[in-house]
Amino acid sequence: MQQLLEQLASGLANGAIYACVALALVMIYVSTDHLNFAQGEMAMFSTYISWQLMNWGLNFWVAFVGAILISFVMGVLIERVILRPLHNAPVLSIVVVFIGLLAICNSMAGAIWSYLIKEYPSPFPKSSFGIAGVIGPHQLGVVLVTLVVLTLLFVFFRFTPLGLAMRAAAQNPQMARLVGVRVDWMLALGWGLAAAVGAVAGMMVAHIVYLDPNMMGGILLYAFASALIGGIGNPGGAVVGGFIVGVLENMVAYAGNMIEKTTGVYIIGNGEKLTVALIIVIFVLTLKPAGLFGRVVVKRV
Numbered sequence: 001m002q003q004l005l006e007q008l009a010s011g012l013a014n015g016a017i018y019a020c021v022a023l024a025l026v027m028i029y030v031s032t033d034h035l036n037f038a039q040g041e042m043a044m045f046s047t048y049i050s051w052q053l054m055n056w057g058l059n060f061w062v063a064f065v066g067a068i069l070i071s072f073v074m075g076v077l078i079e080r081v082i083l084r085p086l087h088n089a090p091v092l093s094i095v096v097v098f099i100g101l102l103a104i105c106n107s108m109a110g111a112i113w114s115y116l117i118k119e120y121p122s123p124f125p126k127s128s129f130g131i132a133g134v135i136g137p138h139q140l141g142v143v144l145v146t147l148v149v150l151t152l153l154f155v156f157f158r159f160t161p162l163g164l165a166m167r168a169a170a171q172n173p174q175m176a177r178l179v180g181v182r183v184d185w186m187l188a189l190g191w192g193l194a195a196a197v198g199a200v201a202g203m204m205v206a207h208i209v210y211l212d213p214n215m216m217g218g219i220l221l222y223a224f225a226s227a228l229i230g231g232i233g234n235p236g237g238a239v240v241g242g243f244i245v246g247v248l249e250n251m252v253a254y255a256g257n258m259i260e261k262t263t264g265v266y267i268i269g270n271g272e273k274l275t276v277a278l279i280i281v282i283f284v285l286t287l288k289p290a291g292l293f294g295r296v297v298v299k300r301v
Contacts, residue, residue: 006135007250013139014222015246016146020201021216021223022230022238023150024194030233031170031190032083034094038101039198039223040216045105046071046199047206047215048113051120060123064203068196075195079188109213120206142204149200150239153193166190218274222249225280230293237293249276 021039028036036042050067054060078101086094124141135143157163168176169186176183202216209215226245230237253276256268268275284291 004254007254008247009135009139011247011250012243013135013142013246014250015226015243016143017201017205017219017242018222018226018245019239019242020146020149020197020204021219022226022242023153023235024198024201025223025227026230026232026235026238027190027194027197029227030235031187034091034098035224035232036101036194037095037098037220038105039194040220041102041105041109041213042071042074042195043198043202044213044216045109046074046195047120047202047211048109050199050203051118051206051211052113054121060121064123067203068199071195071199072192075192076188078195079191083191084184084188106213113213115213118211120203120211122207138207145200145204149197153197162189221274221278221281222246225278225284227291228281228284229291231291234291234293237291240293241291245276245280248280252276 021043024039024043025036028034028039046067049070050063053063053066058066082097082101083094086097122138122141124137126137157167165176165181166186166189168179169181169183170190173183176186201219205219206215209219222245223242226241227238228241229244230239230241232238252268256266260266
């Protein structure tokens with residue numbers, strides 16, 4: 001029972017990371033109808049920025065906020081400088097640009113900070129505490145930080161004029177323009193927020209997976225699975241999907257380990273957890289493309 005609870009807690013901590021990246025993916029998708037394949041690499045680059053700020057003598061939380069602000073500006077600049085001229089470009093052109101951004105972020109991080117794996121510090125106490133010894137301090141901190149970020153985003157989009165304007169611009173750009181909303185700038189701010197949310201995920205997971213230019217590859221795949229489960233056009237669903245994927249992958253590995261201990265037959269373990277995300281993607285796309293909380297959109301052609 002203790003091991004089962006530990007796996008559940010670990011799954012929730014992992015799910016918090018997936019939820020952040022999935023939310024960033026959905027924020028851009030809702031605004032542009034495109035998936036940002038470079039979201040993981042942008043988060044990784046932001047994590048390197050925070051690591052560099054700490055190397056310059058800043059404490060973790062100052063570097064954390066600084067990296068978020070820098071990531072926000074980077075996201076706005078990417079939208080205004082790179083993507084704005086492609087507003088009416090074919091879908092394939094935009095996909096190629098996203099792949100190019102992925103390669104640029106990865107190669108720039110390697111050129112500036114090298115491809116050697118670096119240890120990333122945790123801001124949370126190293127002493128062993130938790131909820132009845134089930135969840136460790138870093139895992140608990142990851143969940144709390146993620147919940148704080150998600151709560152702030154909810155309040156921003158639900159109760160602030162700017163957040164309401166961004167929602168209006170994403171849902172109905174033509175009507176939003178008629179009431180005076182600057183839709184182009186709302187889209188740029190959406191990119192900035194998505195980059196900032198992704199940066200939070202990168203900085204929270206770097207202590208677990210260690211810091212290197214390829215650290216977000218698998219996590220981005222989990223985030224895609226999370227967004228698909230919740231509904232690619234539903235931000236709240238993407239968050240729920242993140243926690244579902246985090247818990248599900250750990251439960252599958254736990255069940256495989258228990259079967260191996262009982263029968264001696266190896267079926268699936270920790271090494272195949274990434275396969276679970278791929279199976280989830282295929283399963284959802286096949287049986288329920290709109291996701292658990294998504295809406296089926298019918299367009300007249």
